[in-house]
Amino acid sequence: MMNSDFDSLHQVLSLRMLTPTAYVLRVERKGLEFKAGQHLLLGRNGSIESREYSVYSTESDDFFEVLVKEVDDGLVSKQLKQLKAGDKVKLDGPLGFFTLEPETIANGKFLFIATGTGISPFHSMVKSYPGLNYRLLHGVRYSNEAYDRQDYEPSRYILCTTGDQGGDFYGRVTDFLRKNPVLKDTHCFLCGNFNMIHEAFEILEQQGVPSSQVHAEVYF
């Protein structure tokens, strides 16, 4: 479906705070096609600035949600946080190719590695495809940043924390990865900061995972 300038204005439906700085913004979907893992370009109506945000909601939801962390020196994340239900946002997309191959969904083994709000596309995938055989490593500083942890099967979600010991593993996701080698036939999806992706890719390569099975969405 083509998204025209007129259609690109979407109404805000709600804003849900997860922590004092992280929130889930829900906006109208307007029937746009979407595959779990894709991202949107979002900005406040009337502003020239927009940023990319992976979709947090599922393929079957009739709205879009994005998980946003307010950045100290950021512009858009602060602007979006001020929005209220009924306000409008500029929305472009959904876009991107960070999606699961349809033929792998039923029988494939997946490892999702995220830092911070990089968990967004995996939240969308896990909730879009019930029964998915996945393991999710989520790296954050503090354990209160385990955004919507209840949405994942406890045995599949591993919270890695570096700032406190309230997670499942004390250390970075890459430390966990080194101690827990991955099977070679695993489809690995990485989403988050540049350094994590750089390091995780090298570790996976050393563990024999073919590079064609490693997919990444670089955040910042």
Add this chain to the structure above:
Amino acid sequence: MPKFIFDLNLSLPVFMKYHLISLGCQMNLSDTERVKTVLHQMGYTATENEQAADILGIIACSVRQKAIDKVYSRIALWNKMKNRKSLITFVSGCVLPADKEKFLKLFDLVFSMSELPHFPDMIRQYGVVTPASLIQAEVADIQENKAVEQNDFSALKPHNLTSARAEKIRLNPSAEMDRFWNVEPTYTSDFEAFIPIQNGCDKFCTFCAVPYTRGREVSRPSDEILAELKMLVAKGFKSITLLGQNVNSYGLDKKDQELSFPQLLRAIGEFGKESKSDFWLYFTSPHPRDMTDEVIAVISQYPVLAKQIHLPLQSGDDGVLLRMNRKHSMEKYRHIVQTIRQLIPEATLFTDIIVGFTGETDEQFENTKLAMQEFRYNMAYIAQYSVRPGAASSRWADDVPKETKKARYHALTAELMKYSHEYNKTLIGKRMRVLVRARDRKDGYLSALTEGKLVIRFASNDFSLIGQFTEVEITSASPLSLEAKLCAVKSETVVA
């Protein structure tokens, strides 16, 4: 403010002049050809002398900061010139949102290329009466009303849109691009031409700002592309290049409502075959992700589809490709090259490579060198990584030292020269068909390109050959060029 000027002796309008600066890639050059048409239709004539111009414009490029710096330095100069004469300044092309906001304070007019059809209207609203607008304004309003009512945007010509009506059409960006593409370009050559077939990019490579400057991928209707191509061929154009930021994702945005890229190539191939037309059709720049076996198979089947493929590699290391968000692995790239070698063994292969991308290690660079060895490119456009404002990677440390980048650039260039020289030497003694392009810098020589875009020069003062196909015999080879002698008699030739 500039006014319509009358020559008192003749009581006829003295045409006002424009000076246009185009920065950046082939896409910008192609866009510039359309801007020129609109200016000509408004009655402006071109001048190389910016002091003599009444309207000064820049088609900007945001690929590197240096190009944007040029825009700022030029507008500073032009705004000083305004103290002495009435001028209108404008900027268009690839502009990041943040720069656009600044440009609005510096330029009189700032518009995106898709808004080009509204340019005459903007000028008119600025208070400038142009010869064309005087004659056409009334007719334009009638045509415009009819076209908008019928939703027939193709009927709208550049001069005939008021801003109120334009708003209606702005609601549909695809229609906006359609209107832009409907502007007939002012071709800068009479034998080589670009045909834009797609605009924008959905790939979001981390080193590139195009998705933010040109927006989403929009494909041009194939019937228009084919019509423009047939018109060019009928006029005798010999080298035609389909242009797009991701040329081979053509049609994907239309979701089965438009030809796919291989289908478009096939349609052109069939036209060439049926009409027995003599031209070479190129395309640039493709993305490996969308380079299917079908595209390669179609190229192999039709003589008019030139046997030259530009396939950007950017890096030969999977880790770097991942950070570049290229969405393809070396395995995928290798498969494409193997398919090309298998189906079109005579094809030449060109590429783009960035050295010194953020975090690139010595080992990762070595992988790019190995790729160069493996793929044996005929030409590689090698760039030392520099931060491109607005691109995702601009938020990362540019941590490879300048000297290291330089050393890697030279090392890779040496590799390129080695393999291209080896290839070129295999052509010595062979006859090849070439398209003569210009007088060579060396006196008494003409410069030409083979079908595979290898550069050839040969001794001749027959300037009537320029713009024509002819045959030459290769006499010597250098790393990136060939020397030849003109053949008097036609015979079997090789393609390269």
